[in-house]
Amino acid sequence: MSDTLLKISRLGKRFGGFVALDGIDLEVRRGERLGLIGPNGSGKSTLVNCISGVLRNETGSVTFDGQPLDRLATYQRTRLGIARSFQLPRPFRSMTVTQNLRIPLLYTVNARSTRRMTETAIAARCEELLRVVGLSAKADRRPRDLTQIEMRKLELARALAADPKLLIADESMAGLSHSEVDEILELLHSLITQGITVILIEHIMRAVMSFSERLVVLVAGKKIADGDPQEVIRHPEVERAYLGE
């Protein structure tokens, strides 16, 4: 089994005349904690969308666990083991918190395995996930009854329910208080111990620096730095991108 989980080669994406991604090369190792930063409009979300299949890349390729993803739909990529949370939480609003978690279990975990999960196993897994993210008390509530951090937790729990190999957390801490950010960070750290690879996209530098063992910086659709977080943030191009000339 190769050490590389995700391999992105010469990835390119345009929106009309605007170049969103310009020949991105990136490799993510199994079990790695990768931070991805960049100013607004730098192409972070476009990159996530190209990995998860929401957008189709025009040039280059994405390989996950040795399998090319370019022709696969989003749901097929999820079933392969790529889960993501959204920048703005997108729960299934007509369903309760528990029902939200049932969906990936019914459609991803069951589809992956030849033995379908029983109702009891599904209920037990939902309970376990709710306990991990601290939403047990809200199991029967609808998303409209949740606070901002609870919504973020639901988003992460739903991604985890798909039993992923790679979790892409797209600004999971945006709008949260200092202590709430710590709560989410603790949760993300616990995933690493379960062997899940995490790509963290975040504007909160404190969170990115404390979480990431490797940092990648995108500016105007190009990767301008990749390496140890402490070294990367002192990189002249990164300083220029964030602080100006």
Added chain:
Amino acid sequence: MRNSTFWIWTAVFVAVIFALSRVVTNDYFFFAAYLVLQYIVLATAWNILGGYTGYVNFGVAGFFAAGAYCSVVLHKIWGPPIPVLILVGGVVAGLIGLCMGYLTLRIRGVFFGIATLALAIVIQTFITNWDYVGGSRGVYIIRPAQAPLVGSYIQYLYLIMLAMAGLSVAIARTIEHSTLGYGLATVRDDEQSAEASGVPTLRLKLISTTLSGALMGMAGAPLPYYVTYLDPASGFNLSYAVNAIAMPLIGGTSMWLGPVIGALLLGTIQQWATVTISSALNLLIVGALLVFFVVVAPNGILGLWEVRRRRRA
């Protein structure tokens, strides 16, 4: 509602309706009840795509008439029994639904609605210009006076529609409580999230359009025998689409019972108005009730009941 409770209530409902048919001697009762039952099928079929999946279909009349005109074609070629006509009408309308799904399901909202309306117009134009099925002048179907075992032919049609209403409600309820039903609800709530959770949204939407179209076609298949004269104006009547949409909206789109309540309520009121005042009032009644429910209970009668239940709890 538990499975056993549902089946007991369904059996009781069907038994009562069936018993009524043995007691009532006035044929008009069967004419009127047939229409109400037909609307239960149409509203339930519409709700599978519109309510469960969140795709509003304005082309109900197209699917309904496709089933009806399939029966006309088969009647002219061979004259098979009505259950066969229903099966063929369902298959043809289901295929139309599948094709419509492939062509239109990458669009949603108002654009999808317009596309379904356009489909109905295309089918209507085709039928209007097809001489074999009577074209714009219409076609007469002479139905037998008696049906085996049942007696009056209109009673036979009524019993067939009763069985179809039961079948369509059972299908809708089964879907609602199945993995498919959960998947359709995710499509309605948020397609991107659904895909990210592993839901094959396109496949589910195609199942939904096919099933919904098939049930509408099945509802339309006995129509030529019911009306005995079928022309495009009656086959593609605006009232089918308006009622099929209004009934679930008034009853509530969140579960199978909504379209049934809506169809029973609106269908009965319309029949009463037809007899006591004028059938010209039917669409006015639908419009007035829709406005009332949009203002007072946007989630329909079931939504209203749910709110009251939560307040009590």
